[in-house]
Amino acid sequence: MASIVETDRPIHNGMKLNISHAQMNTGDFNWTLIRSFLAALDRGSLMAAARALATTQPTVGRHIGELETQLGVVLFERTGRGLVPTVHAHRLAEAARAMASAADQLARQASGAQQDARGSVRISASQPVTCVLLPPVLLQLRQAHPDIQVELVSSNAVSNLLQREADIALRMVRPDQATLLCKKVGQVALGTYAHRDYLRRRGTPRTPQDLLAHDLVGNDRQTDILRGFAAMGYPMQRENFAVRTDDLNAYQAAVDAGLGVGFLARYVARRNPDLVPLLPLLPIPPLPVWLAVHREIRSNPRIRQVWDFLAQALPPALA
Helix, strand or coil: CCCEEEEEEEEECCEEEEEECCCCCCCCCCCHHHHHHHHHHHHCCHHHHHHHHCCCHHHHHHHHHHHHHHHCCCCEEEECCEEEECHHHHHHHHHHHHHHHHHHHHHHHHHHHCCCCCEEEEEEECHHHHHHHHHHHHHHHHHHCCCEEEEEEECCCCCCHHHCCCCEEEECCCCCCCCEEEEEEEEECEEEEEEHHHHHHHCCCCCHHHHHHCCEEECCCCCHHHHHHHHCCCCCCHHHCCEECCCHHHHHHHHHCCCCEEEEEHHHHCCCCCEEEECCCCCCCCEEEEEEEECCHHHCHHHHHHHHHHHHHHHHHHC
């Protein structure tokens, strides 16, 4: 049995973790255990970690168990509410994140070095963008580059390009990481809309103040609409909304069904001829649209082709 010796590698707050020479042998160490450990640490449960890693809950649990066995410590206390990290988990976290960052950088450099233009490109964007704006654009892309497959990630969360959750991302805020290449490709115009049937029942609002007497479709936890009303001098609470949701597809469906007055991207609203634009002078700032990609991946031929195509095709699609 290998003896346990203390390494000189600091882990957290200047403390050290006991690791055997056998455990430090890179030929024996399974680096996927670190990813499962960090996913569980950041998300607080095996189920959430498995979802983030696109794997199964038993797999994540097995990885954590193997890591605990290798290190000879307990990393998590299992409770009914999820995983509670132990002091050993906090000590290991800093070194684990450094290892994961190095592995991600290696993967990016390897991807950037590929010369074959065939293969898959993973694109991440919000639900309305992936469901409404992108499909016609991607049809043109596939016709122009049939050897490139598209993996489309529909999520309102900002995908982490540094950790390869996506190759290219469309975002409504400009990424601030210096290692990302960003290009503004247009902006999303927003407007106020209601279904014709709703307006026949409730009348048509003529001024922003009229909206206060109407059923409004608003957000649940997001505060964008509340802040917009506050900027106009109408402080409101989430309870003032007749329907609340942070799911953008569900939000659109609520307005389409005539549940109330809502605020939609114009490229989304124009798909439904029964939606009536209201209050054209209501000051709703447009949302910028940014293309983002990691600089190291930019040299990958197929990612470069998709990037260049989207940069040309999205501005007219957004107009």
